Amino acid sequence: MKLLSRLLGEPASPKADEAFRKRVDARAAAAFETFEFERLEGAGVELDPLEYHSFLQYPRRDFLPPLAETTGPALLGHAPPAIGGLYVHLPFCPYTCSFCPIPTTTSREDALVSRYMSALETELDAAQPWLAGSEIRSIYIGGGTPTLLETERLVRLAETLRERVSLAKDLEWTLEASPDTVDAAKAEAVVRAGVNRFSLGVQTMSQKLLDSFGRKHSIEQAARAIRILSNSGAEVVNVDLIFGFPGQTRDDIWRDVEMIAELRPDSISWNQLYQLNETPLRERMRRHPHEARAVYSTRAQVHEALSALGYEGRLGHGMYRRSSDRRRYTKNNVDPAGGLLVGFGVSSRGLINDFAYRNSTNLAEYFARVGKTGWGIASGARVTAEQRARRAVLFGLRQGGVPASVLEGEPRAVCDEMAEKLRACEREGLVERAADAYRLTDRALVFQDAVAGHVALGEDERQRFKEWHKPSLQ
Numbered sequence: 001m002k003l004l005s006r007l008l009g010e011p012a013s014p015k016a017d018e019a020f021r022k023r024v025d026a027r028a029a030a031a032f033e034t035f036e037f038e039r040l041e042g043a044g045v046e047l048d049p050l051e052y053h054s055f056l057q058y059p060r061r062d063f064l065p066p067l068a069e070t071t072g073p074a075l076l077g078h079a080p081p082a083i084g085g086l087y088v089h090l091p092f093c094p095y096t097c098s099f100c101p102i103p104t105t106t107s108r109e110d111a112l113v114s115r116y117m118s119a120l121e122t123e124l125d126a127a128q129p130w131l132a133g134s135e136i137r138s139i140y141i142g143g144g145t146p147t148l149l150e151t152e153r154l155v156r157l158a159e160t161l162r163e164r165v166s167l168a169k170d171l172e173w174t175l176e177a178s179p180d181t182v183d184a185a186k187a188e189a190v191v192r193a194g195v196n197r198f199s200l201g202v203q204t205m206s207q208k209l210l211d212s213f214g215r216k217h218s219i220e221q222a223a224r225a226i227r228i229l230s231n232s233g234a235e236v237v238n239v240d241l242i243f244g245f246p247g248q249t250r251d252d253i254w255r256d257v258e259m260i261a262e263l264r265p266d267s268i269s270w271n272q273l274y275q276l277n278e279t280p281l282r283e284r285m286r287r288h289p290h291e292a293r294a295v296y297s298t299r300a301q302v303h304e305a306l307s308a309l310g311y312e313g314r315l316g317h318g319m320y321r322r323s324s325d326r327r328r329y330t331k332n333n334v335d336p337a338g339g340l341l342v343g344f345g346v347s348s349r350g351l352i353n354d355f356a357y358r359n360s361t362n363l364a365e366y367f368a369r370v371g372k373t374g375w376g377i378a379s380g381a382r383v384t385a386e387q388r389a390r391r392a393v394l395f396g397l398r399q400g401g402v403p404a405s406v407l408e409g410e411p412r413a414v415c416d417e418m419a420e421k422l423r424a425c426e427r428e429g430l431v432e433r434a435a436d437a438y439r440l441t442d443r444a445l446v447f448q449d450a451v452a453g454h455v456a457l458g459e460d461e462r463q464r465f466k467e468w469h470k471p472s473l474q
């Protein structure tokens with residue numbers, strides 16, 4: 001192991017390292033192990049870490065009703081609104097990781113990739129009337145593994161986007177990457193083409209864990225990729241990590257912390273393992289609640305370690321950035337304020353004129369829909385007043401606060417129900433009122449997804465999510 005103390009600028013010694021680890025562990029214990037779980041029970045919060053964290057959008061795209069080919073495009077409306085963000089999905093991956101909830105394909109057949117890139121261009125053309133009057137503040141090219149594609153294709157995609165949209169001065173343009181698909185030439189070429197932020201999927205610095213879920217890169221490649229991206233000219237490098245893997249130890253987490261201390265990425269998105277419904281692991285976690293608690297214990301360790309390294313984590317969705325850093329960071333173009341978003345590519349989602357939609361998750365159907373209408377929309381619905389209120393609370397709680405005025409809005413029954421739950425959380429010390437807004441207390445940050453999900457989601461949605469299964473591209 002590397003000497004953390006040296007990385008932290010302290011006199012390097014195993015003793016200093018030990019003291020640092022002890023300090024972080026003591027703080028994590030203070031935040032977690034002394035937490036009275038009765039407080040969660042008292043507020044009615046179900047302590048299941050597996051259910052709520054993936055509500056990156058609301059209404060959730062998986063639950064939108066199916067639409068006929070022409071219905072979705074017709075529901076987009078005509079008045080061009082100010083679109084804030086674009087999401088472009090590239091579903092190609094070098095392998096299939098066993099934990100991954102995203103529909104992807106390992107096929108790299110040239111004809112398929114070419115057809116896909118041309119379908120994206122068709123969608124962009126169809127969206128022109130909606131994009132024409134907008135200054136785009138955020139482009140997120142996600143996947144899949146976008147950097148699996150050849151440099152020429154990525155640069156061509158960037159050019160296609162630049163030709164069709166007007167870019168804001170403070171544009172944040174993210175490209176997702178994986179450690180075994182980036183090199184300096186590719187990274188520098190996409191930065192020259194407009195990308196200014198990379199999000200690198202590292203997941204863990206434990207080789208044993210990487211091997212166990214089918215990733216075929218080494219931890220050395222991961223460290224090398226961070227260095228390459230940091231030297232590419234991009235403004236921001238984000239690193240994606242995961243905790244909660246079966247068999248992941250506290251030492252494994254410390255290895256991740258050492259990597260962060262050494263390589264100092266600008267931001268870290270450190271999320272809990274997504275437990276797919278069909279996996280034995282999820283069943284096990286349901287049957288053994290104490291293992292679920294252990295996941296929270298790890299989360300406390302992660303939180304305290306990152307805080308000790310000078311990162312803060314009130315951005316929601318497991319995002320941490322340096323305390324002095326005020327830049328905007330998006331995760332898969334999550335927009336808590338419900339800003340308008342156009343999604344391109346298979347399974348991507350969008351929100352235009354209060355119409356929330358999702359493209360087909362099936363490649364053949366996606367191609368067929370784009371061929372007929374220019375859009376890949378396969379499901380969608382108008383966002384209701386109830387969903388707007390629930391979204392404001394779900395994202396507000398995780399990202400800084402819910403204005404009390406939100407709870408005075410409509411529909412009354414829904415707002416009253418959420419206000420009642422918030423008051424119960426306040427009584428148990430999970431939520432506090434500050435400057436006329438409800439926000440999570442520091443002690444509740446470890447449980448932020450469970451508390452926010454409990455307060456904001458209706459029983460029927462929680463049930464549906466418990467029964468949700470990953471869609472397949474084929």
Ligand code: SF4
Nearest residue numbers: 093096097100143144
């Ligand atoms: S985790 Fe990343 S590389 Fe692995 S299957 Fe999912 S999208 Fe592909």
